[in-house]
Amino acid sequence: MSKRYVSAWSEDDALDGERVKAFVVILRTSGCSWYRSTGGCSMCGYNEESETTSGEDLIFQFTKALEGYDDERVIKVYTSGSFLDPAEVPLDARDRILSEARDRAERIVFESRPEYVKNIDGDATGLEVAIGLETADDDLRENCIGKGFSFEDFTHAASTARDRGATVRTYLLMKPPGLTERGALEDVRASIEATSSLSDVISINPMNIQRRTKVERLWQKGRYSPPWLWSLVEALGTEIDAKVVSHPSGGGKARGAHNCGECDDAVLGAIRRFSLDGQRHRLDISCGCIDLWKAQLDLEDRALAEGIDYRKDPRMGTIPLVR
Numbered sequence: 511m512s513k514r515y516v517s518a519w520s521e522d523d524a525l526d527g528e529r530v531k532a533f534v535v536i537l538r539t540s541g542c543s544w545y546r547s548t549g550g551c552s553m554c555g556y557n558e559e560s561e562t563t564s565g566e567d568l569i570f571q572f573t574k575a576l577e578g579y580d581d582e583r584v585i586k587v588y589t590s591g592s593f594l595d596p597a598e599v600p601l602d603a604r605d606r607i608l609s610e611a612r613d614r615a616e617r618i619v620f621e622s623r624p625e626y627v628k629n630i631d632g633d634a635t636g637l638e639v640a641i642g643l644e645t646a647d648d649d650l651r652e653n654c655i656g657k658g659f660s661f662e663d664f665t666h667a668a669s670t671a672r673d674r675g676a677t678v679r680t681y682l683l684m685k686p687p688g689l690t691e692r693g694a695l696e697d698v699r700a701s702i703e704a705t706s707s708l709s710d711v712i713s714i715n716p717m718n719i720q721r722r723t724k725v726e727r728l729w730q731k732g733r734y735s736p737p738w739l740w741s742l743v744e745a746l747g748t749e750i751d752a753k754v755v756s757h758p759s760g761g762g763k764a765r766g767a768h769n770c771g772e773c774d775d776a777v778l779g780a781i782r783r784f785s786l787d788g789q790r791h792r793l794d795i796s797c798g799c800i801d802l803w804k805a806q807l808d809l810e811d812r813a814l815a816e817g818i819d820y821r822k823d824p825r826m827g828t829i830p831l832v833r
């Protein structure tokens with residue numbers, strides 16, 4: 511039983527085009543049901559934080575975390591899985607937490623797999639459901655991530671959420687295992703196009719290699735490398751109606767999206783500013799390593815075309831090409 515929430519903090523965010531503060535709480539729940547029944551998705555290590563937790567404990571954790579609340583206009587309530595899964599957040603705890611949060615903030619954000627979105631009761635105005643679709647490509651989602659739901663499941667869930675008055679935040683994963691750098695970029699671009707009409711916000715999460723995951727095992731064997739920040743910058747520039755943002759976890763580190771090391775802080779700063787105000791000129795940045803990134807895109811294309819099983823990642827040396 512756990513009465514300790516994982517963490518809570520205040521951060522910059524955007525609300526209907528305005529720059530605001532958001533209060534973020536991560537609750538310690540019993541974890542994602544999908545993880546418990548199948549071993550989870552290839553990149554997910556969130557369940558490291560999980561412990562058996564009752565609804566009463568969750569209300570206690572949330573109330574305790576609120577002691578640090580400072581009139582932020584957005585509250586984000588995250589768990590290690592789905593806030594709308596009654597096996598993870600019992601209904602009475604869910605309702606109480608939502609009601610406390612709605613009394614304080616204008617927008618309440620939480621995450622859920624699509625199958626639980628039908629559990630939203632009543633008027634959901636002011637709620638934002640974040641769904642980890644990861645990619646619009648069903649084959650990739652199934653074979654490289656192991657997510658266990660289809661694009662159609664996502665579209666139903668997003669429509670249900672909107673019908674009830676909620677907004678939808680769609681998470682896309684940049685560079686699931688098995689893709690080249692260009693393949694990852696094209697997948698994110700195609701996924702942005704495919705989800706823009708169903709999303710109020712699209713949040714691109716470049717791969718961050720978490721401990722004790724399938725992706726970590728591939729990375730340790732030299733069969734996977736996280737994306738370049740340049741690929742993320744390129745994807746963020748896609749012109750669509752929905753707002754596209756990114757808050758890269760592990761950005762600039764070996765396990766996260768990174769560039770040459772010299773320009774990483776500047777590029778991450780540009781991505782952060784763009785994600786807050788949507789001003790495209792924020793992304794007008796450069797560094798000599800952009801040529802290495804372009805060379806990798808071309809080299810991998812040529813290697814694939816010629817059936818060569820190696821590529822040269824300018825950041826890492828020679829590593830096997832993952833197809």
Ligand code: SF4
Nearest residue numbers: 542545550551554591
């Ligand atoms: S990525 Fe989401 S659905 Fe997949 S195991 Fe992790 S918490 Fe569960």
Ligand SMILES: [Zn+2]
Nearest residue numbers: 770773797799
């Ligand atoms: Zn650089």
